[in-house]
Amino acid sequence: MAMLGRFALGFFLSCYLMISVSSLASPDEFLQCLSDKIPGELVYRQSSSSFADVLVSSIRFPNFFTNTTVRPLCIVTPTAACHVQAAVRCGRRQGVRLRVRSGGHDYEGLSYRSVRAEVFGVVDLARLRSITVDEHESTAWVDSGATVGELYYAIAKNNSQLAFPAGECPTLGVGGHFSGGGIGMLMRKYGLSVDNVLDAKLVNAEGELLDRAAMGEEHFWAIRGGGGGSFGIVVSWKIRLVTVPPTVTVFSIAKTVDQGAVDVVTRWQAVGPSLPDELTMRVKVQGQEAVFLAVYLGTCTSLVATMGRDFPELHMTSADCRPMTYLESTALSFTTLAKTGTPEEVLLNRSSSLGFSVKGKSDYVRQPISRDAWEDIFDWFKKNGSGLIMLEPHGGFIGRVSTAATPYPHRRGVLYVIQYLVFWPAAINGGTAQTWLDKFYDFMGRHVTTNPREAYVNFRDLDIGKNTVVDDVSTFESGKVWGERYFMGNYRRLARVKAAVDPTDYFRNEQSTPPLLHGRHN
Numbered sequence: 001m002a003m004l005g006r007f008a009l010g011f012f013l014s015c016y017l018m019i020s021v022s023s024l025a026s027p028d029e030f031l032q033c034l035s036d037k038i039p040g041e042l043v044y045r046q047s048s049s050s051f052a053d054v055l056v057s058s059i060r061f062p063n064f065f066t067n068t069t070v071r072p073l074c075i076v077t078p079t080a081a082c083h084v085q086a087a088v089r090c091g092r093r094q095g096v097r098l099r100v101r102s103g104g105h106d107y108e109g110l111s112y113r114s115v116r117a118e119v120f121g122v123v124d125l126a127r128l129r130s131i132t133v134d135e136h137e138s139t140a141w142v143d144s145g146a147t148v149g150e151l152y153y154a155i156a157k158n159n160s161q162l163a164f165p166a167g168e169c170p171t172l173g174v175g176g177h178f179s180g181g182g183i184g185m186l187m188r189k190y191g192l193s194v195d196n197v198l199d200a201k202l203v204n205a206e207g208e209l210l211d212r213a214a215m216g217e218e219h220f221w222a223i224r225g226g227g228g229g230s231f232g233i234v235v236s237w238k239i240r241l242v243t244v245p246p247t248v249t250v251f252s253i254a255k256t257v258d259q260g261a262v263d264v265v266t267r268w269q270a271v272g273p274s275l276p277d278e279l280t281m282r283v284k285v286q287g288q289e290a291v292f293l294a295v296y297l298g299t300c301t302s303l304v305a306t307m308g309r310d311f312p313e314l315h316m317t318s319a320d321c322r323p324m325t326y327l328e329s330t331a332l333s334f335t336t337l338a339k340t341g342t343p344e345e346v347l348l349n350r351s352s353s354l355g356f357s358v359k360g361k362s363d364y365v366r367q368p369i370s371r372d373a374w375e376d377i378f379d380w381f382k383k384n385g386s387g388l389i390m391l392e393p394h395g396g397f398i399g400r401v402s403t404a405a406t407p408y409p410h411r412r413g414v415l416y417v418i419q420y421l422v423f424w425p426a427a428i429n430g431g432t433a434q435t436w437l438d439k440f441y442d443f444m445g446r447h448v449t450t451n452p453r454e455a456y457v458n459f460r461d462l463d464i465g466k467n468t469v470v471d472d473v474s475t476f477e478s479g480k481v482w483g484e485r486y487f488m489g490n491y492r493r494l495a496r497v498k499a500a501v502d503p504t505d506y507f508r509n510e511q512s513t514p515p516l517l518h519g520r521h522n
């Protein structure tokens with residue numbers, strides 16, 4: 001209803017205030033402009049019978065698809081970069097903002113819904129997903145609308161000893177995932193996704209298509225981890241591929257509290273970040289159990305020797321080893337490492353079920369948490385079985401990259417990142433689960449980094465702050481509240497880039513980087 005109101009108001013005012021229309025949305029003119037410039041079958045209006053199907057196609061969480069969710073005016077599904085350019089030009093001219101969606105996995109749904117009532121269009125890149133591998137150069141070009149599963153599959157089918165470091169869930173979109181950093185099981189050996197991006201093609205706020213040379217090094221710096229939705233629409237990425245052995249070794253070992261989970265997790269904090277770079281071992285804590293999930297770029301024999309030397313407390317033996325190709329390891333369930341199908345079925349399946357709503361949060365740990373505190377943490381999980389935390393070790397390659405090299409600042413000295421998740425079925429209210437998470441997160445404040453309490457932009461959390469908009473531009477000060485937690489000292493540099501490339505704040509959402517404008521009292 002609020003959206004309809006705004007619509008009518010925008011239309012009404014634009015008839016009278018012709019001079020200042022730039023900040024007022026003209027939805028009808030926008031739709032007309034799209035239909036002049038883009039083939040009709042690529043544009044879905046709210047009145048289209050397929051609108052809801054296209055909208056929901058990559059929505060992962062039902063809590064962002066309700067009857068009160070602020071939905072887009074239309075969805076554009078480009079099949080070429082020129083369609084993205086046309087959408088941006090129409091949007092600029094008619095004062096209609098665009099949100100861009102690649103895989104739709106944003107934890108707050110910001111790629112397809114607005115928190116405030118506003119008129120906006122969605123550019124959904126799902127049809128722009130070609131992948132070209134250059135085996136000889138060990139590089140690839142991947143379009144933003146590809147999923148990481150499709151990327152892993154295309155690389156390995158070209159050459160099974162090449163791979164790319166990125167996240168664990170095959171349906172993640174390349175566009176949003178790379179925009180925020182990209183952590184995964186190869187990160188201790190090869191870094192984040194953004195540590196391996198060589199070039200990109202982006203549509204800026206003027207509708208121009210730019211590569212690295214044309215956008216310049218500061219703009220190119222910002223898109224490698226500065227968060228999606230702020231610096232333009234990245235259409236395609238050139239990436240450096242990395243090498244993996246013909247066979248890797250995977251294990252999953254569970255320890256209950258009765259079996260000593262508290263001691264083993266306490267010990268893992270020192271071990272996980274300092275193991276050989278070839279070994280990434282994450283931990284899932286849920287209920288009264290910790291599960292140690294590892295991918296090792298090497299053989300079972302050498303893994304058993306490494307574990308016996310560095311982490312005897314886990315009692316890992318050769319019976320725990322599961323040898324497989326690296327590609328097969330990427331098709332395992334990311335929370336259990338259980339097999340859920342063949343790589344073909346799992347990695348190329350873009351559909352996601354709308355089964356569970358979610359709320360996520362994150363923290364970074366630089367000083368090991370005490371054993372006593374871990375006892376308390378396991379007690380929190382007695383109170384709610386539907387919550388979990390994932391601990392992802394840093395160290396290795398990540399810690400050797402300087403804080404200023406990319407916007408991702410959580411580098412040297414970080415032991416691990418904590419991802420908090422609670423789930424609830426679509427049909428029920430999530431209030432209880434979220435209250436539990438809020439209280440648990442408060443409790444954790446004394447055990448994690450402070451000043452700032454660091455957080456990971458790809459685990460987006462609107463509780464830590466939303467932009468305030470003044471004179472139609474998000475303010476630097478309001479963005480600082482959440483921005484310094486995601487980017488630390490890099491926030492200011494991101495805001496300077498934003499002022500240079502998008503001073504009128506065309507590309508924005510509730511947590512986009514605001515422009516740092518001179519002479520403005522933010």
Ligand SMILES: Cc1cc2nc3c(=O)[nH]c(=O)nc-3n(C[C@H](O)[C@H](O)[C@H](O)COP(=O)(O)OP(=O)(O)OC[C@H]3O[C@@H](n4cnc5c(N)ncnc54)[C@H](O)[C@@H]3O)c2cc1C
Pocket residue numbers: 060099100101102103104105106107109110111125144166167168169171172173174175176177178179180181182183184227228229230232233234235458459509
């Ligand atoms: C099940 C699950 C597992 C996850 N696992 C991991 C993991 O292992 N490692 C990790 O690092 N993260 C992980 N994440 C977080 C994930 O990286 C982020 O949610 C990421 O932003 C998703 O990208 P997307 O394209 O799917 O999302 P979208 O919702 O499409 O986009 C996310 C944000 O980026 C913007 N954006 C999208 N495409 C573009 C583009 N082409 N150009 C500019 N901006 C764009 C959007 O507007 C939005 O603001 C996980 C998330 C989920 C839901």
Ligand SMILES: *[C@@H]1O[C@H](CO)[C@@H](O)[C@H](O)[C@H]1NC(C)=O
Pocket residue numbers: 067068
């Ligand atoms: C939205 O759905 C809820 C139930 O999920 C219902 O109670 C409410 O009346 C609906 N609101 C509108 C505006 O349709």
Ligand SMILES: *[C@@H]1O[C@H](CO)[C@@H](O)[C@H](O)[C@H]1NC(C)=O
Pocket residue numbers: 131132133134135136154158
């Ligand atoms: C695989 O690599 C070769 C050689 O670099 C290249 O010609 C081919 O197009 C690639 N295939 C794919 C699917 O990218």
Ligand SMILES: *[C@@H]1O[C@H](CO)[C@@H](O)[C@H](O)[C@H]1NC(C)=O
Pocket residue numbers: 341345346349350351352353
């Ligand atoms: C694809 O994924 C969906 C959602 O998880 C699932 O329901 C479906 O069975 C999968 N299809 C195949 C072929 O695996």
Ligand SMILES: *[C@@H]1O[C@H](CO)[C@@H](O)[C@H](O)[C@H]1NC(C)=O
Pocket residue numbers: 383384385386422423424425430432433436
């Ligand atoms: C735990 O969370 C679920 C929702 O996921 C909720 O139904 C349940 O009541 C919660 N239990 C407690 C004890 O908070």
